[in-house]
Amino acid sequence: MEGILFTTQKALYLLLTGDSELWSIVMLSFSVSLKAIIMTTPPALLVAYSLVNGHFPGIRIILAVFNSLLSVPTVVIGLFLYVMLTRQGPFGDLRLLFTQNAMVIGQILLCFPILVALGYATINAADKRVRETAMTLGAPWWFTILTVLYEVRFGLLAAVLTGFGRIISEVGISMMVGGNIFGYTRNITTAIALETSKGEFAQGIALGIVLLVLALVLTTFLSYVQGKQETST
Amino acid sequence: MIHKLCLVAVILNIFSAGTNLAEPVRLATTTSTDNSGLIKALLPHFEKKTGNELHVISTGTGQALRMGQDGNVDVLLVHEPEAEKRFVEEGYGVNRRAVMFNDFVFVGPESDPAGIFGEQDAINTLKKIFIGKHIFISRGDDSGTHKKELFLWEKAELIPHKSWYREVGLGMGRVLQIADELDAYTISDRGTWLALKSKLSLKILAEGDINLHNPYNIIAVNPARFPDINYLGAMSLIAWITSVEGQEKIGKYRINNQILFTPNALNN
Numbered sequence: 001m002e003g004i005l006f007t008t009q010k011a012l013y014l015l016l017t018g019d020s021e022l023w024s025i026v027m028l029s030f031s032v033s034l035k036a037i038i039m040t041t042p043p044a045l046l047v048a049y050s051l052v053n054g055h056f057p058g059i060r061i062i063l064a065v066f067n068s069l070l071s072v073p074t075v076v077i078g079l080f081l082y083v084m085l086t087r088q089g090p091f092g093d094l095r096l097l098f099t100q101n102a103m104v105i106g107q108i109l110l111c112f113p114i115l116v117a118l119g120y121a122t123i124n125a126a127d128k129r130v131r132e133t134a135m136t137l138g139a140p141w142w143f144t145i146l147t148v149l150y151e152v153r154f155g156l157l158a159a160v161l162t163g164f165g166r167i168i169s170e171v172g173i174s175m176m177v178g179g180n181i182f183g184y185t186r187n188i189t190t191a192i193a194l195e196t197s198k199g200e201f202a203q204g205i206a207l208g209i210v211l212l213v214l215a216l217v218l219t220t221f222l223s224y225v226q227g228k229q230e231t232s233t
Numbered sequence: 234m235i236h237k238l239c240l241v242a243v244i245l246n247i248f249s250a251g252t253n254l255a256e257p258v259r260l261a262t263t264t265s266t267d268n269s270g271l272i273k274a275l276l277p278h279f280e281k282k283t284g285n286e287l288h289v290i291s292t293g294t295g296q297a298l299r300m301g302q303d304g305n306v307d308v309l310l311v312h313e314p315e316a317e318k319r320f321v322e323e324g325y326g327v328n329r330r331a332v333m334f335n336d337f338v339f340v341g342p343e344s345d346p347a348g349i350f351g352e353q354d355a356i357n358t359l360k361k362i363f364i365g366k367h368i369f370i371s372r373g374d375d376s377g378t379h380k381k382e383l384f385l386w387e388k389a390e391l392i393p394h395k396s397w398y399r400e401v402g403l404g405m406g407r408v409l410q411i412a413d414e415l416d417a418y419t420i421s422d423r424g425t426w427l428a429l430k431s432k433l434s435l436k437i438l439a440e441g442d443i444n445l446h447n448p449y450n451i452i453a454v455n456p457a458r459f460p461d462i463n464y465l466g467a468m469s470l471i472a473w474i475t476s477v478e479g480q481e482k483i484g485k486y487r488i489n490n491q492i493l494f495t496p497n498a499l500n501n
Contacts (some may be wrong), residue, residue: 046311087304097305098259099289103406179290181275184257196404198268 005090008056010202011209022203029187032100034106041160047143048119053131063120067115074106074172081106083178100181103187106173111163118159125210131173155223161225165218169211238371257286258466260298262310263377264404266449267291268312268426269493271314272310274486282478283469293376294406301325304459308467311420312377312473313450326452328468328477333494334448337381338426339439340409341418343361355442356389366397368417371410372414373397377447382420402405409433424492424493431489449494451475475499 014022051059083089085097095228096102130151134144149156157228178185188207195204241496243399266272272289290300294311301309302325302338310332311317320326336422338351347365362369371393376385386393401411405425413417413433426437451471457462474499483496 098288179288181288181290182276184288197264197404197430199406199410212361 007201007205011204011206014206015209019206022206024183025188025191025207027037027118028100028185029168029189032103032174032187033107033164036104036167037111037160037164040108040111040115040163043068044115045119045123045156046145047114048123050151051116051120052123052193053148063117066113066116066120070117074170075108075173077106077109078176081109083172083175096217097177098181098185100176100185102141102179103174103185106177107167110217111167111169113160114163114166117155118162122152122159123148124156125155139170154228157225158222161218165215167186194199241412255286256286256463256466257288258308258463258470259288259290259306259363260308260310260470261290261292261297261306263297263312264291264406265312265376265378265422266494267311268404268406269422269428270488271483271486271494273399275474275482278478278482279470279473282473287470291404293372293374293379294378295375298325301454304454304462307333307454307463308470309454311325311452312447313380314381314448316380317450317452321452325377325455327455329450329452329473330471331497332449332451332474333447333474333496333498335423335494336440336447336468337378337420337445338437339418339422340412340421340426340435341434341438342416342436344416345436345438347418348368349439352439353443355385355439358439359389359391360409363391367393368397368399368415369393370412370417370419371398371400371488372405372408372416373402374404376404377452378405378420378422381445382445385420387443427488427491427493432496446451448467448497 005212025205049062057203081102082097084091085102086092086095087095087097096105126148129149131144139147169189174180174185174187175190178187178190180186180190186194188211192204192207195207196199251421260272262272263411267289268291276289279285290297290306293301294313294316297306297309297311297345298313298320299315300306300362301320307328317326317329321329323434334379339352339355341347341349347361347367349358349361352361398416399417401408401409405421406429408419409421409429410433411423413435435493451474452461453464453467453471455460455463477499480496480498484492486493
């Protein structure tokens, strides 16, 4: 096997020379995960809001369910979705298996509970007077919701970034329902798995570096956002 | 619920609009054809000639056949003749054609503690490994290579013991790497071996038995079972890969000037 220094050098070379195959894989990862997070955020925050402010039975049970969903392994979500989307499965007629859309749905399933759980904690910690004031002043229900969410926007942003970090780095769902198809459903993580199996460690490490840099940017941004939240309250 | 999912599908489609209009051909194939780089070399030629987009999913032969049986792919390029025949007989597949062949080889550490070097009989090779209790890595993933290995153990009337026999459940490339790290023996298709050879310290130790023959066939998923499957696309791949051009491209695919697969669609 080639030395680690040489492999890393080769990886950096691939990244910096703008290797088109590598960067198209990176773009695909971002496009899929961005779609998923954009479609998950509004409904998940609404659910979180209603769990905080709603008055219906079973709230605690629903919360417990979402919290336990946080620890479902991605391969299990992948398997569940595969069985749903396979041709003879309940949603086989939609022909979604081995498409980018299947990956998007899988990632939505993965980050929905995360956003609900983190969103719940954030909204629950919001000053209750904000909602009461908005309601007393006669704001319509949707405006009240927006006001409360706006009040804790930094915390919610942190939740969304955490969710995004989770789905862009997952491999189980993408591999199972995406199929790792070159140029179509091959994303950063499935490509790393494949390149490793071919002994092409440089390509794998290069993609790993991209994920690492992304994680670094997200965490830096996150701590910046949290700092802002502290000063604003 | 179904309505909601349809809605999701519609929304998703709006997002992904403008990708491609023609239905892609979905091929399930083995890790051996993909890890060796063959499929990647053939793909642009096929797409250029036919205008069809090819989506390649690489997995073990067992799972590839299952994907075909479930109608999740349109066409299969696999290497386990017995299972393929059953697949066609049971009505899951049609138009099975020979495409190419290579062979399996026994690889192991250069020190060769089991002393199988130069052995031309696959059964004797296994017996030596068995007697010496040397570490042997098995694919363990229901792939064509795994089935071949199990067939050989059975033929040798030996039951390997787990103290030295390791089933790893991974593709060929990973298995070769693991064997390399552990100084173990394993069985590999020649294509993947040649593709990875330069990164490994293992050596070919035994080869040449007729039992180690490894033929690859292409099969279209039966359109009678799944009327809206991309049967025309599947047949265009079968036609191209068994055409003079396709066969030439397979024969010309080399790594370090060594042929990985010998085309055989046109001479039988």
